Amino acid sequence: MDFAELLAALALKVRNQRGAIQTEEATKNAFIMPFISTILGYDVFNPLEVVPEFTADVGVKRGEKVDYAIMRDGEVQILIECKKSSEPLKIEHASQLFRYFAVTNARIAVLTNGETYQFYTDLDAPNRMDEKPFLVLALLDIDETLIPELRKLTKDVFDLDSIISSAEELKYIGQIKRTIAAQFTEPQDEWIRFFTTRVYEGAFTQKVREQFTSLVTKATKQYLNDQVNARLKTALGGSNFSSSDAAAETMSSIPVAQDDLDRDTEIMTTLDELEGYQIVKAIACSEVKPQRVMHRDAKSYFAILLDDNNRKPIARLHFNSKKQKYIGIFDGDKVETRHPIDSLDEIYLHASAIRDTVRIHQG
Template sequence: MEFTDRLSALATKVKNQADAIATEEATKNAFVMPFISTILGYDVFDPLEVIPEYTADVGVKKGEKVDYAIVRDGEVQILIECKASLGQLKIEHASQLFRYFSVTNARLAVLTNGVVWKFYTDLDAPNRMDAKPFLVLDLMDIDETLIPEIQKLSKDSFDLHSIISAAEELKYVGALKREIAAQFRDPSDEWIKFFTSRVYEGAFTQRVREQFTSLVGKASRQFLTESVNDRLKTALGATTLVSNEAPVTSEPVVELDLDRDTEIETTLEELEGYQIVKAIACGEVKPNRITQRDAKSYFAVLLDDNNRKPVARLHFNSKQKYLGLLDADKNETRHAIESLDEIYQYADEIREAVRRYS
């Protein structure tokens, strides 16, 4: 099995089991040890490769332990500290990693709850672990650009020099991506003022601030919509459609009427869910026949832009997400999903809904 496939398989396991793992020990057994063995390729039962409960006396601190130390050529290379999967990772949880980092040869440290993996090194000061990670891997939402960097940590491909060389760029690019995403979700005053000053020549008064808060948010959503359109049209253009279908046209893949109701906020997650449903439905009809309409209570995916031909409904406005599917009598059944990838589990039902109307 390829590295990416192994990572995807573990991510699926994490998504299915995370809510049932309540303790740190269970997290280690269910998620951390499989990551060390199947993803990184180290033998968790060989103390020459993986040392559990690793102890190194630090000053007056005696007998403190780090959960795992990964050894290569007789030297500790990676330190791993674990927390329960249901808990949030905080820098306070890394106190032992900070202390051990300075008294071992390790250049890499990992803080994890089995779901999120934060990787640290010593970019800011030699032999002193940075306060911020250079790489954050979330198994609930894997950033595919990070997979080659994770692979460099594996036993077969371990390349410490390459990892450290790339760490600074990874650290700041990752932090910038997270900050940009936060600004798209909830623009700060600084973000609003920055863009307003580029397009508005008047004074930045309170009235202008209030006006452009809405406009910047709307422009951000439209920009994301257009980006999703471009990606989807590129993907669909490279896909062989049903033999009797015409080629993909240049018509818009997503058309958002953001002026329809100012209280409706179309999220990137809804657009990505729509993209998945559309890709599934396109096995039955032309892509431009699958459309969407957002409403206050749900995001509807329709055939022929017709409310009487619902393909699916995305209920993403609460913490628990649901995929709504309707039978021939328009009775809706909501299916709880934890991640967008789970929509693919209902591909047959989505295609059947399209066939009923077409």
């Protein structure tokens, strides 16, 4: 497995087992130790690499422990403080990290509950841990743009200077993205007021605020959907696809109606489909350049193609059913087999077959 696949496999484990985890110790054993060993690549049973219950007396505080210290060349590089998986992370949980950060050589501190990993450094003041993380990894909703940065902390390619140099940008971009995402679900008064005062000339009263809260929420979501569909229509309009291609198509074991291939306004591309496409694209990029992996949406499925050629199907996403999602995988004869998936992370379980399909099209 490559690095992204290892992350996806651990995410699937967390998703499947989180309901059975009741204590901090269980969280460490089931989720955090596998993260340290499988993802970061350190031997959790080698005290030269990983020290559990790390102690470094700080001032009047004696005998306090940080859950794990990751060592390199005899020096502490990463400190990890753990909480149980059912407990939301708060900065108050990081008191030991704050103290230990100042008296060790560590430049990276991690606060985690096994599902979310918050990475801290000392951007605001030297040798003093920041109050806000520069990187937040949520295993149940992995942001793929963070994967290359996380990889810099692994044992094989440990690159502290590189990650520190990019930490400030990561910190603020991450905070901005999380702030924008929050406005889509629970818009704040400032967000509502910002848009309302630009389209409504009256006073911003409580009644107006209540009225425009739902209007702004709907408008922002519709705008995002419009942008997605506009990009798809632009891409489809520039393709050489014709109805004659459909007659030659043999890639599916299930007959496809002609209207599924029409690019009309009834086709609605979802965020899940686009995220699934990005996962398949990331997998396929080990074999081909990313710009060669294209997509086309239809009424009953979302197709992912090599070179935007419907005779070179890589996969299909069947996400339109409310009950069950499927990913369609193709064999050497272009016959599709559907596999049920419960989350987007499970697409990584079919990475080998996806790569095989890409290689067949290349040959």
